[in-house]
Structure formats: structure tokens, C-alpha cells
Amino acid sequence: MAQAFHLLSPSSLPTATITKPSLTSSPRLLSVRPIRRRLPSAISAVIVSDNGKTPPEAVATIEVDAATEAEMKENGFRSTRRTKLVCTIGPATCGEEQLEALAVGGMNVARINMCHGTREWHRSVIRSVRRLNEEKGFAVAVMMDTEGSEIHMGDLGGSAPSARAEDGEVWTFSVRAFNSPLPERTITVNYDGFAEDVKVGDELLVDGGMVRFEVIEKIGPDVKCICTDPGLMLPRANLTFWREGSLVRERNAMLPTISSKDWLDIDFGIAEGVDFIAISFVKSAEVINHLKSYIAARARDSDIAVIAKIESIDSLANLEEIIRVSDGAMVARGDLGAQIPLEQVPAAQQKIVQLCRQLNRPVIVASQLLESMIEYPTQPELKSLTSLKRLRIEKWWREEKRHEAVVLPDIASSFSDSISEEICNSAAKMANNLEVDALFVFTKSGHMASLLSRCRPDCPIFAFTNTTSVRRRLNLQWGLIPFRLTFSDDMESNLNRTFSLLKARGMIKSGDLIIAVSDMLQSIQVMNVP
Ligand SMILES: Nc1ncnc2c1ncn2[C@@H]1O[C@H](COP(=O)(O)OP(=O)(O)OP(=O)(O)O)[C@@H](O)[C@H]1O
Ligand SMILES: CC(=O)C(=O)O
Numbered sequence: 137m138a139q140a141f142h143l144l145s146p147s148s149l150p151t152a153t154i155t156k157p158s159l160t161s162s163p164r165l166l167s168v169r170p171i172r173r174r175l176p177s178a179i180s181a182v183i184v185s186d187n188g189k190t191p192p193e194a195v196a197t198i199e200v201d202a203a204t205e206a207e208m209k210e211n212g213f214r215s216t217r218r219t220k221l222v223c224t225i226g227p228a229t230c231g232e233e234q235l236e237a238l239a240v241g242g243m244n245v246a247r248i249n250m251c252h253g254t255r256e257w258h259r260s261v262i263r264s265v266r267r268l269n270e271e272k273g274f275a276v277a278v279m280m281d282t283e284g285s286e287i288h289m290g291d292l293g294g295s296a297p298s299a300r301a302e303d304g305e306v307w308t309f310s311v312r313a314f315n316s317p318l319p320e321r322t323i324t325v326n327y328d329g330f331a332e333d334v335k336v337g338d339e340l341l342v343d344g345g346m347v348r349f350e351v352i353e354k355i356g357p358d359v360k361c362i363c364t365d366p367g368l369m370l371p372r373a374n375l376t377f378w379r380e381g382s383l384v385r386e387r388n389a390m391l392p393t394i395s396s397k398d399w400l401d402i403d404f405g406i407a408e409g410v411d412f413i414a415i416s417f418v419k420s421a422e423v424i425n426h427l428k429s430y431i432a433a434r435a436r437d438s439d440i441a442v443i444a445k446i447e448s449i450d451s452l453a454n455l456e457e458i459i460r461v462s463d464g465a466m467v468a469r470g471d472l473g474a475q476i477p478l479e480q481v482p483a484a485q486q487k488i489v490q491l492c493r494q495l496n497r498p499v500i501v502a503s504q505l506l507e508s509m510i511e512y513p514t515q516p517e518l519k520s521l522t523s524l525k526r527l528r529i530e531k532w533w534r535e536e537k538r539h540e541a542v543v544l545p546d547i548a549s550s551f552s553d554s555i556s557e558e559i560c561n562s563a564a565k566m567a568n569n570l571e572v573d574a575l576f577v578f579t580k581s582g583h584m585a586s587l588l589s590r591c592r593p594d595c596p597i598f599a600f601t602n603t604t605s606v607r608r609r610l611n612l613q614w615g616l617i618p619f620r621l622t623f624s625d626d627m628e629s630n631l632n633r634t635f636s637l638l639k640a641r642g643m644i645k646s647g648d649l650i651i652a653v654s655d656m657l658q659s660i661q662v663m664n665v666p
């Protein structure tokens with residue numbers, strides 16, 4: 137059975153799209169929205185880079201992602217892609233050359249999925265991405281995605297990338313530990329309670345219904361099932377079981393959101409300095425708060441953003457409070473489509489995306505974007521990326537002036553935040569009315585950049601920030617082109633320096649009309665580039 141989801145409906149215009157190249161054969165895609173980033177408000181007036189020191193050469197330069205710069209020069213910055221791309225890295229894409237091809241192709245964030253591979257493998261991917269950034273001038277951020285403890289299949293044994301179940305075949309789902317290779321037509325299950333919780337007659341869904349089985353017999357730790365809807369099973373695919381048409385939430389509903397293995401992975405992510413940690417199967421706001429204080433205590437100098445993955449019934453029930461405490465959200469349609477009826481997924485997506493936009497959180501739409509690419513013959517990852525990059529919806533959305541249709545509620549929690557919010561709302565509106573070429577925002581924390589992104593203005597937003605980590609995290613936000621630049625509190629000199637640096641790189645020209653805002657002065661300036 138094929139899963140079909142809406143890709144980018146206008147009302148759910150994403151801030152970013154993600155390809156998930158993983159196995160040679162399984163690219164998937166996500167898209168993202170604007171983030172409201174809570175950054176340490178204590179970044180001092182002193183200019184710092186990642187290690188707390190400013191390299192002397194940085195003072196005179198401006199850094200921008202090499203692929204973004206090339207795209208801007210090629211298409212002109214009004215046509216530059218606003219929606220960002222997140223790519224899941226797998227065995228077919230982890231080599232230096234493939235990673236570089238993805239970065240050139242527009243990857244903004246590299247995602248590693250802790251469901252698969254060893255920590256050593258993930259470490260080498262993270263380091264390769266960092267090296268690529270340093271050596272080739274990209275600014276690709278890294279997102280670590282936890283495994284979580286919901287029920288899933290194990291690896292398929294040996295090097296088998298997938299297994300095909302045919303109609304009428306009997307397969308054994310077992311909680312026993314086998315040595316690889318597994319006996320024929322045998323699948324291991326990670327959750328010990330599985331064999332006790334299922335009943336004969338239950339329907340077992342692999343990956344939300346990509347393959348279906350009916351339970352016919354239970355023999356101790358083994359559950360025999362007959363295939364009723366054939367298809368391809370990927371390693372570690374999610375498993376759900378249904379009784380009389382309803383999802384069964386037995387003791388598995390009590391499994392912790394963050395397992396003990398996840399905590400070790402999180403420690404690993406903190407040590408490797410990842411930019412985002414995405415938490416699978418979030419059930420409540422509490423777990424996000426817990427993780428955020430854990431990160432704050434352990435990673436004092438860094439600020440890792442926490443993304444709540446919305447992929448369970450429980451997360452839908454507590455949606456608003458989860459999004460409020462998170463730095464962003466992901467509509468994880470693969471697993472969500474396994475927990476709620478498929479036809480409800482587009483409406484859930486719409487709701488999540490709108491809420492994120494209102495609360496100023498970036499939102500990623502993941503999975504089932506270009507499902508046919510799974511069977512694509514060669515280089516599916518790059519072909520997925522190329523198709524996503526075109527994002528015709530963005531052009532249509534601008535032509536239809538959809539940006540004018542959305543009403544954004546006030547979200548500021550202090551008077552100073554209200555000023556920033558009003559400035560950004562006004563600046564975005566002015567930018568649309570005056571048809572300016574670009575919005576410039578000078579921001580230390582990234583917050584004002586996110587407020588502009590939330591308005592989805594018609595023109596691109598050049599976001600200047602003085603730290604590498606803030607710049608990398610701004611990668612996830614719709615319409616932002618993040619630059620790293622050392623700047624002072626004197627806006628006059630910041631603007632003059634920025635103009636000359638950008639002109640020297642051929643990224644703007646005399647006469648371009650821009651609107652500049654900054655969080656140091658809380659000002660709006662409109663001017664032509666001299
Ligand atoms: N590091 C990896 N090593 C091997 N295979 C991988 C790896 N990452 C992903 N894959 C394969 O690619 C498929 C798609 O990966 P992806 O991360 O998109 O899975 P997902 O099911 O959408 O995410 P999640 O596991 O978080 O629900 C996986 O089912 C798996 O077969
Ligand atoms: C991305 C993910 O976790 C999902 O679609 O289930």
C-alpha cells in the first residue's frame with residue numbers, strides 16, 4: 137500500500153525541506169519552519185567565535201555558506217530558495233565526496249539517525265561535515281535524531297538492506313536474540329513485552345502500513361504472522377499493532393521517551409557539539425524541559441537546540457505545550473502515519489505547522505516527500521535534493537502574495553521583546569510594500585532574525601551574527617541567509633562595512649534597496665546601497 141501525503145500545501149509553507157539520503161535506496165525528505173531560538177541572553181558585547189576567540193583574519197571578512205553564495209549569484213537573491221533542506225546521512229552518502237555533493241546541492245542541515253549505525257560511524261560523519269565546512273566554506277549544521285523506545289524491528293541480519301514480504305507468507309516476529317544471519321522469514325523486535333502484549337487476530341503494521349500482517353499464533357517469544365499486504369521492510373522499521381481498528385497502547389505506552397541508550401547518545405551529541413537534538417516520540421513538555429536542563433548543565437558554552445518530533449498520539453494531545461518549550465518541531469510523518477489514520481496526517485501537519493509559525497518555532501516536515509525515489513535507480517539522494525530545491529510552491533506563494541494573508545499573534549514576554557517583535561513585523565511589511573531587495577538584520581542571539589523569518593517576507597533576509605554556532609543554527613529557518621561577521625554597536629559603521637564586504641563579493645550592488653534592523657539599537661533603517 138502506498139503512503140501519500142501532501143507535500144507543501146500553501147497554508148503549510150515550510151521554512152525548510154530535508155532530503156534524507158540514507159541507504160543507497162531510501163532517500164526521504166523533510167521541510168522546516170522558522171525557529172525561535174532561545175540563545176544565551178548573556179552573550180556579552182565582546183565578539184566571540186566558537187572557541188571564544190576571534191581569529192584576527194575574521195575581523196575583516198564575512199562568512200556565508202559557499203553553496204548559498206553560488207545560488208544567490210546564479211539566481212539573484214530574490215529567487216534564492218527560502219525553504220531549507222535537511223538531509224539524513226546514511227551509508228550511501230557518508231563519504232567525503234558525497235557529503236560535498238550534498239553541500240553543493242544545498243543541504244543546510246545534516247541529520248544523523250541514531251536508530252542506525254554505531255557511534256563511531258556517526259562521529260566520523262559529524263567530523264566529516266565539520267571538516268567540509270572548514271575546508272570548503274560551507275555552513276552545514278548537524279542534527280542528531282534519537283532512537284526513542286517505541287516498538288521497532290531489529291536489523292535484518294547480515295548486510296541485507298531490506299526484506300520483501302509477499303502475500304500469504306508466514307513470518308516470525310521474535311523477541312529472542314539471534315546470531316546474524318537470522319533464520320529465514322524471521323524479524324527481531326526490540327520490545328521484550330511484545331510477545332505478551334499482542335493477541336492472535338491483531339493486525340501488525342510495519343512502517344505505518346507499508347506492509348501488513350495478521351497475528352496467527354503465539355509460541356513463547358515467537359509471534360507467527362501472515363502477510364496480508366505485501367511490501368518492502370527496512371531495518372528497524374516501526375511496528376504498531378491494532379485491535380478492532382484501534383491502535384493498541386499497552387505497556388509499550390509506558391516506555392520512556394528518552395531510553396538509557398538515548399541518554400548515552402545525547403551525551404555523545406553534546407560531546408561532539410551537534411547543533412540540534414531531535415527527540416523521537418515526544419509525549420509531553422516535561423521531557424523537553426528535562427532534556428533542556430540536562431543540556432544546560434552539561435554544555436555550558438554551547439547552546440544545542442531541542443527539536444520535538446511530533447509522531448505519536450500523545451504528542452498531538454499535548455501539542456501546544458510541547459511546542460512552547462521546544463526550540464522547534466518536526467512533523468515526523470513516517471511514524472505519525474502509523475499512529476493515526478493516514479488520511480488525518482495532512483490535517484495534523486497543517487495544525488502543527490501553523491502553531492509553530494504562530495509561536496515562532498521552526499518546523500520540519502519529514503518523510504514521504506519523494507517516496508518514489510526509494511526505488512530510483514541511481515543517485516536517488518542527489519536527485520531528491522535537486523527536485524526539492526526547485527520548490528515551485530515558493531514562487532507560486534510569492535506570486536499569490538500569500539504572505540499578506542496570515543495574522544500573527546503577539547508572542548513577546550517582555551516589553552523589550554515586544555519592541556523587537558513590532559520592529560520585525562513592521563520591517564517585513566515595509567519590505568513587502570516597498571518591494572525592497574533584501575532585509576538585513578544584525579543580531580547577536582539570532583532572535584530578531586527568527587522574528588523576521590516568522591513574517592515570511594517577500595524578499596530574502598540577510599542575517600548577520602557574530603558567532604559561528606548561531607549562524608549554523610539559523611540554517612534551519614525559513615528565508616534566512618546567515619552570515620558570520622564581526623560587528624560593533626555602531627550601526628552606521630556596521631552597515632558601511634557590510635556593504636563594502638558584500639559588494640566586493642558581488643553579492644549586492646550600488647542602488648539595491650534594503651531595510652536594516654538590529655537588536656542592538658532596535659532600529660529600522662531604509663536605504664539604497666551606496
Ligand atoms: N545510519 C544509517 N545506516 C544504515 N541505514 C540507515 C541509516 N540512516 C538511515 N538508514 C536507512 O534509511 C531509512 C530511512 O531513514 P530515516 O532516518 O529517514 O528513517 P525514519 O524512519 O524516517 O526516521 P526515524 O527512524 O527517526 O523514524 C531507514 O529506515 C534505514 O533503513
Ligand atoms: C522522521 C521520522 O522520525 C518519521 O517520519 O517517523
Ligand SMILES: [K+]
Nearest residue numbers: 251281282283
Ligand atoms: K530516529
Ligand SMILES: [Mg+2]
Nearest residue numbers: 447468470471
Ligand atoms: Mg520516526
